[in-house]
Amino acid sequence: MRLFRHSGSSFIRFVTLALFPAGTLLPFYWMLVTSLKSRKEIYGDTLTIWPKQLTWANYATTFQNSNFPQYFANSALVSIVTALLVIVVSILGGYGLARYRFRGKGLIMLVFLSTQMIPVMVMLIPLFMMFGELKLLDTLAALIITYTAINIPFCLIMMSGFFQRIPYVLEEAAMIDGCGRFRTVVQIVLPVMLPGIVATFVFAFTAAWNDLFFGVMFANSDKVKTVPVGLNSFIQKFDINWGEMSAAGILSLIPVVFMFGFVQRYIVAGLSQGAVKG
């Protein structure tokens, strides 16, 4: 009833605000419901909006009779190492961009930004050949190196935005007190920037976790495939079993959704810093 006492425009706003999460959640809901149905129910004559009988069978098969645990472990390792490497390089370069004036700064920014224009499709073949010559094809290292490299330009600019938000006086004060620049940054600036660093970590982690084409190109054997690559090669060979596919999908969502929920605010800030101020 309270709703109707509001003006018309706030009613429209209420409806708008309700529609977005509904539309966003529908596909997730459908995947979840599918993952909890029995094979018979998924392919039965009548489609059910909620499972008549809940079953964990799809999850059990995904864990026991598939390579999914291996893919999951690969994805986790690749994404964590990638994110850590990206952070180190981005902190160094981001600090350089944010705190110094030097010749060629504009050019470097331009180069970093223009990398965002280069299609993955252009990079696939040359990198495939390069890793072939380095004997790194079909290794996790090839994936880690690639994901680190392609995420650095954006993450570095984002990181430099986070540095710029921290007043330089803070550093100067510490340096006047006799603290060296390196120690100042590590002990004073980085702790203040922690939200930004975490956001960058999640950004790079997510990008590595979700990549498809580099993985398809570089990873051949099951022991190096990540989750999307493994599931993709599976459906190329066999008919899609939607119950198991949905269960695997839900499981693969857990890490990113969990992290994203926590740092979403900082990512919003970082993205706008990186893209707008950059």
Place this chain on the structure above:
Amino acid sequence: MFSRSLTGRRRLRALQPYLLLLPAFVIVLAFFAYPVAKAFQLSFMRYVLYRPNDIGFAGLENYRALLTDPNLLRILWNSLIWVVATVGLQFLLGFVLALALNRPFRGKNAYQAVVFLPWSVSAFLIGMIFKWMFSEHNGLINHLLLQIGLLDKPVAFLAMMNVSIIPVIIAMVWYGVPFFGMMILAALQSIPHEMMEAADIDGAGKMRKLFSIVIPYIKPTLILTVLLRVIWVFNSAELIYVMTNGGPVNSSHNLPSYTFDKIGYSADYGQASALGVMMLIIMAVYTVFFLKATKYNEAGDI
């Protein structure tokens, strides 16, 4: 002695930014500049993976094959539709979302985490979910349309000529709204309160405020966001690859998904590279024109 070490120090200080940026710069050279140069080179070569004995300079052969490819017009057209429809709808919905979110309300943080969720999901998974929802057999969309009475028998949306790209575009819009929402929201929050208050005092209406203050103020962000999104969507092939794989008969390929098809199935690296170079040129020309047309350098001051 003293003064020499001081100049030495100053010199070191001048070198610091370069040293700090060195790792990133080397990586960019190796993983962006080198591949682009190599792709240019390959685009002028005969290079099919399965025929290692027949590799060599081919002049413009790959480009000629590309321009006489009967699929090319269709694919360019699809690329255009794909970009315009997707970015247009993402922009519109993202803008509405950001405006709705721009005032505080209870549970806003949790709300934002939900509506921005698609951004963090892999394109592979999104493609799979939508493929399943649009499936002819036991698909949710068919079920709902049958229930409302819009259909009288299930339709194989993803296997129909001229139709199959539409579900992919819907999935892509769903995927991209959060990014627009995030960028526009961040820009909206940078508008000074005094400006809005002054407009209120002057008695400006909602629409008036939107078009006279809000949009001009955030124009630089809007321009950059559209620019980045167009590039990203243009280069994006995952959803097409997963949902239709370009089918039926190449009718739903865009440039990158067609390129991946060339890499994966015919393993013709020469032609695939020529396609990649073409994509690069299109994007470079687009970027220059877009920035000129929107007068980006002059935007942002009202």
